[in-house]
Amino acid sequence: xxxxxxxxxxxxxxxxxxxxxxxxxxxxxxxxxxxxxxxxxxxxxxxxxxxxxxxxxxxxxxxxxxxxxxxxxxxxxxxxxxxxxxxxxxxxxxxxxxxxxxxxxxxxxxxxxxxxxxxxx
Amino acid sequence: xxxxxxxxxxxxxxxxxxxxxxxxxxxxxxxxxxxxxxxxxxxxxxxxxxxxxxxxxxxxxxxxxxxxxxxxxxxxxxxxxxxxxxxxxxxxxxxxxxxxxxxxxxxxxxxxxxxxxxxxxxxxxxxxxxxxxxxxxxxxxxxxxxxxxxxxxxxxxxxxxxxxxxxxxxxxxxxxxxxxxxxxxxxxxxxxxxxxxxxxxxxxxxxxxxxxxxxxxxxxxxxxxxxxxxxxxxxxxxxxxxxxxxxxxxxxxxxxxxxxxxxxxxxxxxxxxxxxxxxxxxxxxxxxxxxxxxxxxxxxxxxxxxxxxxxxxxxxxxxxxxxxxxxxxxxxxxxxxxxxxxxxxxxxxxxxxxxxxxxxxxxxxxxxxxxxxxxxxxxxxxxxxxxxxxxxxxxxxxxxxxxxxxxxxxxxxxxxxxxxxxxxxxxxxxxxxxxxxxxxxxxxxxxxxxxxxxxxxxxxxxxxxxxxxxxxxxxxxxxxxxxxxxxxxxxxxxxxxxxxxxxxxxxxxxxxxxxxxxxxxxxxxxxxxxxxxxxxxxxxxxxxxxxxxxxxxxxxxxxxxxxxxxxxxxxxxxxxxxxxxxxxxxxxxxxxxxxxxxxxxxxxxxxxxxxxxxxxxxxxxxxxxxxxxxxxxx
Numbered sequence: 001x002x003x004x005x006x007x008x009x010x011x012x013x014x015x016x017x018x019x020x021x022x023x024x025x026x027x028x029x030x031x032x033x034x035x036x037x038x039x040x041x042x043x044x045x046x047x048x049x050x051x052x053x054x055x056x057x058x059x060x061x062x063x064x065x066x067x068x069x070x071x072x073x074x075x076x077x078x079x080x081x082x083x084x085x086x087x088x089x090x091x092x093x094x095x096x097x098x099x100x101x102x103x104x105x106x107x108x109x110x111x112x113x114x115x116x117x118x119x120x121x
Numbered sequence: 122x123x124x125x126x127x128x129x130x131x132x133x134x135x136x137x138x139x140x141x142x143x144x145x146x147x148x149x150x151x152x153x154x155x156x157x158x159x160x161x162x163x164x165x166x167x168x169x170x171x172x173x174x175x176x177x178x179x180x181x182x183x184x185x186x187x188x189x190x191x192x193x194x195x196x197x198x199x200x201x202x203x204x205x206x207x208x209x210x211x212x213x214x215x216x217x218x219x220x221x222x223x224x225x226x227x228x229x230x231x232x233x234x235x236x237x238x239x240x241x242x243x244x245x246x247x248x249x250x251x252x253x254x255x256x257x258x259x260x261x262x263x264x265x266x267x268x269x270x271x272x273x274x275x276x277x278x279x280x281x282x283x284x285x286x287x288x289x290x291x292x293x294x295x296x297x298x299x300x301x302x303x304x305x306x307x308x309x310x311x312x313x314x315x316x317x318x319x320x321x322x323x324x325x326x327x328x329x330x331x332x333x334x335x336x337x338x339x340x341x342x343x344x345x346x347x348x349x350x351x352x353x354x355x356x357x358x359x360x361x362x363x364x365x366x367x368x369x370x371x372x373x374x375x376x377x378x379x380x381x382x383x384x385x386x387x388x389x390x391x392x393x394x395x396x397x398x399x400x401x402x403x404x405x406x407x408x409x410x411x412x413x414x415x416x417x418x419x420x421x422x423x424x425x426x427x428x429x430x431x432x433x434x435x436x437x438x439x440x441x442x443x444x445x446x447x448x449x450x451x452x453x454x455x456x457x458x459x460x461x462x463x464x465x466x467x468x469x470x471x472x473x474x475x476x477x478x479x480x481x482x483x484x485x486x487x488x489x490x491x492x493x494x495x496x497x498x499x500x501x502x503x504x505x506x507x508x509x510x511x512x513x514x515x516x517x518x519x520x521x522x523x524x525x526x527x528x529x530x531x532x533x534x535x536x537x538x539x540x541x542x543x544x545x546x547x548x549x550x551x552x553x554x555x556x557x558x559x560x561x562x563x564x565x566x567x568x569x570x571x572x573x574x575x576x577x578x579x580x581x582x583x584x585x586x587x588x589x590x591x592x593x594x595x596x597x598x599x600x601x602x603x604x605x606x607x608x609x610x611x612x613x614x615x616x617x618x619x620x621x622x623x624x625x626x627x628x629x630x631x632x633x634x635x636x637x638x639x640x641x642x643x644x645x646x647x648x649x650x651x652x653x654x655x656x657x658x659x660x661x662x663x664x665x666x667x668x669x670x671x672x673x674x675x676x677x678x679x680x681x682x683x684x685x686x687x688x689x690x691x692x693x694x695x696x697x698x699x700x701x702x703x704x705x706x707x708x709x710x711x712x713x714x715x716x717x718x719x720x721x722x723x724x725x726x727x728x729x730x731x732x733x734x735x736x737x738x739x740x741x742x743x744x745x746x747x748x749x750x751x752x753x754x755x
Contacts (some may be wrong), residue, residue, distance in 0.1 A: 012132050012136050013129045013130075013132040013136055014173060016129050017178075019176060020128075020129075024124060057163070057167050057168070105176055106176030106178075108177075109126070115613045
């Protein structure tokens with residue numbers, strides 16, 4: 001059984017693309033449309049990695065990460081922010097929220113798998 | 122590893138379309154005095170989502186425009202800039218441009234890069250028009266050259282205490298080739314250290330020489346996408362319009378639930394069938410009743426998946442009305458009613474053109490100029506109400522305006538000019554019907570709004586092709602209402618089975634008022650036509666046996682059954698041998714499988730395998746002779 005990844009993005013096309021790519025790479029995948037849905041899912045079960053978009057309705061990515069880091073079971077889980085900008089400002093915010101790393105959109109499927117392999121050795 | 126991104130394009134197009142629509146609606150509803158921060162956020166998010174997706178899927182033109190848009194919207198939502206009408210108008214034209222580009226990508230056509238550049242420049246000009254704070258110019262400059270530092274800093278780690286620093290640094294160092302890196306524990310050792318040349322990576326891309334998807338300076342990108350285009354257009358040609366539909370999870374869940382019940386019923390039937398000698402007939406009939414219920418519920422559930430709210434069509438009209446009204450120098454308020462009424466997706470898509478035409482007509486011909494309205498003692502602002510509602514098995518869509526009403530005199534004159542048979546004592550309804558004739562336009566001057574050759578005849582034809590009908594009611598200086606009646610769905614009809622000469626026919630249930638064995642005393646025969654007096658009214662009778670050229674069991678209507686039918690044209694009674702029963706039938710096209718049969722709308726296959734014709738009660742009404750007015754009979 002492959003590692004279980006939670007994808008959080010409000011864009012259906014990106015969700016599908018990331019899901020398909022990771023499944024092709026042998027991962028088990030669950031998707032959520034916003035931070036709130038992701039948080040609800042995480043409270044029910046554990047995921048090996050969370051990939052989250054930043055800008056989303058209801059709850060944004062950074063708020064989700066802060067919430068997850070407050071949960072004992074997600075203290076060390078790799079959490080990546082998918083973002084369109086890798087500015088210092090964004091990085092500072094990501095770092096303080098507790099994200100493991102960031103990945104800039106757009107990315108291609110091959111890169112995504114490389115990154116996934118790094119964070120889930 | 123190769124993953125074909127094309128498979129996600131349809132979803133991307135659809136969601137971008139929705140984002141564009143959302144932005145348009147929010148922008149138009151935006152309170153310029155006190156904009157709702159949540160609205161501004163939603164508009165920003167929509168632009169942001171399009172940008173994100175277009176980057177991944179390689180739709181560079183969309184990405185370029187939405188990127189600058191996003192910067193501008195960011196200023197709005199941060200309160201660094203205040204929205205005004207000019208800005209909203211500008212955004213609306215940008216949205217139109219995004220729609221065109223989206224269509225170009227969707228159709229595999231060439232992208233109009235000049236337009237893209239123009240839009241980007243115009244947006245940047247607004248972005249930089251003196252109001253720019255330092256922050257703004259920084260974003261603007263990064264937007265101007267998004268590729269300058271595109272190849273690095275695309276991925277990185279924040280503090281990762283569990284990792285060894287050495288490995289971390291190593292990975293970070295390899296970022297240039299692999300385009301990812303790790304943050305070291307100390308803030309000052311951010312990847313920028315390892316990737317010195319591009320400290321300000323506000324916008325980064327994975328470099329992949331094989332892909333033509335990164336935003337590059339316009340010319341390169343244009344050339345690259347031109348090179349990539351033949352493939353894409355070929356792929357598109359194979360699937361001209363891979364239609365998708367978005368369905369609420371609750372609908373799918375309920376369907377799954379129903380299928381579960383069906384499986385239970387099936388296993389119950391299996392158990393019963395295993396021992397045919399000791400068949401418990403009572404149990405059998407219970408289970409069969411259950412099966413019938415399951416089937417009906419699944420059918421309804423599946424049909425509902427195809428149903429979407431009419432708001433999908435209606436929501437485009439505020440914009441249409443806004444644009445047209447300002448072009449025609451009229452003041453028009455559009456009111457939408459019943460926008461959550463659900464209708465078959467196929468029907469909704471085909472409604473767009475006729476409805477657009479009717480709304481344009483209402484603004485162009487219906488609503489008067491403010492001066493003329495004032496003279497007539499009306500408020501200067503005219504009102505158009507676009508409404509939808511469900512009535513039985515039909516959907517009613519109406520467009521009413523409080524304008525001048527149809528001009529009887531002008532329609533009559535135009536009809537005479539076109540050589541149509543008209544007389545001065547024609548009832549209004551028949552006069553209004555004339556505007557559905559081909560080549561009929563009474564516009565005093567052909568504007569670029571209406572009167573462009575697409576006439577009301579096309580509107581009516583479109584509606585009729587959907588199995589619907591359109592009616593007009595109008596009153597001079599009070600206004601006009603166009604009412605469209607459409608079937609809820611095209612595939613299944615609730616019908617009453619009737620038998621004549623040993624054959625079964627189906628009458629759509631919606632047209633039936635009641636069925637009866639007529640008392641002999643109520644039957645009259647006058648000038649060769651049979652009449653039935655019932656419900657305070659004389660109903661002309663039509664013998665189905667004669668229409669279908671078969672032999673009725675009895676020629677005496679008193680020994681037969683009369684089904685009272687109501688159509689848009691008239692009411693009449695259909696004489697049949699007997700009633701078979703009520704059932705839902707699946708409509709199969711006769712033309713496709715056999716040939717057109719007058720009086721039949723289609724055919725269906727009955728439970729016993731026989732074929733039954735579904736009667737077209739509207740066209741049967743044409744055969745019926747008009748009832749003679751009551752006074753003459755009495």
